Amino acid sequence: MICEALSDQMPAVARGDVVWDAEEALHFAQCAECRDEYALVAAVLSSARPAPVLDLDRIAAAVSAVGREEGKVVAIASRRRTWTRGLVGLAAAAGIALVAYSIRTDDPVAVAAVPARTTTAIPELDALLEDELKIVLASLTEEQKTLTPGPIPRLGELTEAELDALLDDVEG
């Protein structure tokens, strides 16, 4: 067991970092196996290639520069993704609102007759009041108003049942 303990310390002893204690030194003097192993470790260390000369400050600067550069890229990309995602969501919601609003504006009386709040297929719109919907629409540019929301089917693509359901939602 003490052979293993000595073995574990041999690299550090050979480097001069630690020394054997009395018990270890006694064992070392009597154990040929340990002395052979130590001779090997010492020989490896003494014949090891010298440490290459490195410009650690240059390496550190290069590493920092890469980190800085990539940090910025990640930050910009993630901000852009968030902003774009928000815009896409807003555009989709506004597109549906536009459709619903255009149906309503054909009949001003019907608009007035719509109950205060009914659940629609667009949760984002459920939380908005009529005036808020108008603000959302007004905030969109002409270009944005012409966007067709990707996942939302056009009215012409809806089945009769889907159209009925939509109308029910809109008219309450």
Next chain:
Amino acid sequence: MTSLAADLPNDPDLVAAWRQGDEFAATQLVRRHGAALGRYLSSGGADSGDVEDLVQETFIRAFRSLHGWRQDGSFRGWLFRIASNLLKDGFRARRGRQMVALEDHDLVASADPASQFAADETAERIQAGIAALPRLQREVFLLRVEQGLEYAEIATALDTTPGAARVHYHHAVRRLKELVQ
């Protein structure tokens, strides 16, 4: 009297600081581990002209994938793991060239030509023996003897267990002792 070393921040603290944008933390980590990585890469067979680039690449890869570092393993072991992978990539690219022969100026100078010759001969035999070891045995042996890594750190570096690293080390020692004697 408190030693200077005790006042230095440990690796996990420096890594955490780096993650929060402290560039000086990265500088400290490079200064702390760069030389050892250079020795490891050099003794592992990297061309001397490539060592600095490989050390730099090791740190860049490490910092890019800090999220993958499990803090239960040492940061130093993890750096050596990345360096080891770089060495393997290099060997694959160069189709198996593994060790760099010792050059005269690499050997310890001696005033006694006879003992110098014996030392040269022993060193050559040892280096040849190390080169002939199976890869894991060689890497464990070099990390243990030349770099002074603990078995737990070697396990992290080589993606094995401390127990397996210990076994590899003793296999390597047995083979090399036979060779030297």
